[in-house]
Amino acid sequence: MATNRKLRKISDSTIHRLSIYYRALLALEKEGYDTISSKELAKREKLTPAQVRKDLSFFGSFGTRGLGYPVKQLMQEIAEILGINRAWNVALIGVGNVGSALVSYKEFAKQGFVIRLIFDNDQRKIGSNHKGIIVSDVADMASLIPEHNISIAVITVPGSAAQKVCDGVIESGVRAILNFAPVNLRVPNDVFLRNENMAIELEHLSFSLRNQEPMIAE
Amino acid sequence: MATNRKLRKISDSTIHRLSIYYRALLALEKEGYDTISSKELAKREKLTPAQVRKDLSFFGSFGTRGLGYPVKQLMQEIAEILGINRAWNVALIGVGNVGSALVSYKEFAKQGFVIRLIFDNDQRKIGSNHKGIIVSDVADMASLIPEHNISIAVITVPGSAAQKVCDGVIESGVRAILNFAPVNLRVPNDVFLRNENMAIELEHLSFSLRNQEPMIAE
DNA sequence: GCATGTGAATTCATTCACAGCT
DNA sequence: AGCTGTGAATGAATTCACATGC
Numbered sequence: 001m002a003t004n005r006k007l008r009k010i011s012d013s014t015i016h017r018l019s020i021y022y023r024a025l026l027a028l029e030k031e032g033y034d035t036i037s038s039k040e041l042a043k044r045e046k047l048t049p050a051q052v053r054k055d056l057s058f059f060g061s062f063g064t065r066g067l068g069y070p071v072k073q074l075m076q077e078i079a080e081i082l083g084i085n086r087a088w089n090v091a092l093i094g095v096g097n098v099g100s101a102l103v104s105y106k107e108f109a110k111q112g113f114v115i116r117l118i119f120d121n122d123q124r125k126i127g128s129n130h131k132g133i134i135v136s137d138v139a140d141m142a143s144l145i146p147e148h149n150i151s152i153a154v155i156t157v158p159g160s161a162a163q164k165v166c167d168g169v170i171e172s173g174v175r176a177i178l179n180f181a182p183v184n185l186r187v188p189n190d191v192f193l194r195n196e197n198m199a200i201e202l203e204h205l206s207f208s209l210r211n212q213e214p215m216i217a218e
Numbered sequence: 219m220a221t222n223r224k225l226r227k228i229s230d231s232t233i234h235r236l237s238i239y240y241r242a243l244l245a246l247e248k249e250g251y252d253t254i255s256s257k258e259l260a261k262r263e264k265l266t267p268a269q270v271r272k273d274l275s276f277f278g279s280f281g282t283r284g285l286g287y288p289v290k291q292l293m294q295e296i297a298e299i300l301g302i303n304r305a306w307n308v309a310l311i312g313v314g315n316v317g318s319a320l321v322s323y324k325e326f327a328k329q330g331f332v333i334r335l336i337f338d339n340d341q342r343k344i345g346s347n348h349k350g351i352i353v354s355d356v357a358d359m360a361s362l363i364p365e366h367n368i369s370i371a372v373i374t375v376p377g378s379a380a381q382k383v384c385d386g387v388i389e390s391g392v393r394a395i396l397n398f399a400p401v402n403l404r405v406p407n408d409v410f411l412r413n414e415n416m417a418i419e420l421e422h423l424s425f426s427l428r429n430q431e432p433m434i435a436e
Numbered sequence: 437g438c439a440t441g442t443g444a445a446t447t448c449a450t451t452c453a454c455a456g457c458t
Numbered sequence: 459a460g461c462t463g464t465g466a467a468t469g470a471a472t473t474c475a476c477a478t479g480c
Binding site: 232269 | 470471472473474475478479480
């Protein structure tokens with residue numbers, strides 16, 4: 001069981017890697033592995049064995065010396081740590097390109113993130129059906145979000161509208177936001193905010209291409 | 219001009235923040251700012267002034283003591299550093315939910331990433347028109363990608379198909395890949411690879427919610 | 437006076453290396 | 459013998475603090 005005692009301050013990168021381990025374990029289970037060593041797991045994900053062990057050690061002792069980690073069990077531990085061993089109700093605000101892609105995105109549902117509500121402010125979209133969910137008017141967030149016990153809001157509106165929408169969902173009681181708009185949202189510090197900006201990773205690639213290898217020069 | 223001399227080893231986080239500065243500057247320009255101090259810029263993006271200055275100092279001296287940085291000029295410098303002061307030809311492989319959202323995603327084009335080719339292996343999709351681009355057969359990558367001078371491939375196929383597609387685009391000469399499939403792709407080390415996994419950020423949020431505040435405990 | 441640019445100091449993350457268990 | 463779990467050592471990123479220049 002994921003002992004939370006002695007939990008000090010888990011870095012974002014560790015949390016990020018937990019997600020990676022989880023996916024690796026999913027694959028390993030399918031391939032029929034019963035146990036996996038930190039060495040193997042690290043190799044698969046281009047990390048170091050020490051890193052894998054250290055990351056896991058923050059949460060407990062899940063392995064067996066001389067043997068490795070039990071695949072199935074470790075998966076469950078990580079699911080519990082990440083909070084994906086349960087369902088979370090999600091509201092999506094903004095049914096543009098990105099929004100509608102997310103509605104159909106299977107990875108979300110698979111990990112227990114269930115889109116329960118969809119909002120937009122465009123009268124032509126309100127009332128339309130997306131994968132069985134009727135699009136609601138953003139004006140109704142304040143009543144619908146608490147009613148549907150929403151924990152997470154995913155914001156996929158244009159940058160210019162994002163802060164207002166953000167304020168709205170927080171007002172409605174949401175404390176976790178995933179923001180796809182390319183702006184820096186201001187939130188009170190008891191609200192968790194993560195940003196996803198697909199252009200940024202492309203920019204990283206163009207940086208790499210532009211600077212090819214060197215990078216050391218003098 | 220972004221002097222690349224003395225360029226040592228730029229960390230991923232610095233590159234990431236350059237993208238953030240760039241967006242902030244875009245907004246500042248719109249708001250009519252001529253100059254901006256590291257202090258102001260940091261405040262807007264929830265960073266420290268020293269961080270802003272250090273990041274920029276890796277690439278040159280763009281500011282004026284006592285004054286700050288010239289907004290427009292700094293924007294251009296960063297655009298040059300990131301390689302987004304030019305156009306890059308992009309190929310998209312896989313026209314599922316995510317793929318088709320990206321075709322219409324304006325941020326990409328705005329930053330100079332132009333989708334020139336779209337591939338799929340589904341006969342029903344091949345030949346169809348997405349925003350003016352006819353979907354090609356993945357089997358034709360080897361000829362079409364060099365023909366169209368593609369620099370970056372965006373992979374939006376299911377995880378099970380991703381490695382094969384990845385091998386294919388590299389074979390065709392692509393040296394930069396943005397991968398949306400939830401798998402760890404293996405690439406030679408002269409190929410740049412970035413991963414985008416939208417579920418991971420949601421998992422981070424669920425981690426935060428599950429662990430609410432404490433995080434320190436003893 | 438004000439804000440940059442940058443070595444030095446500090447904090448944070450990763451890796452080493454080994455004791456301890458199976 | 460093999461592999462975990464973890465303090466200690468190293469390395470990297472961030473922040474401090476101040477000399478420098480407008």
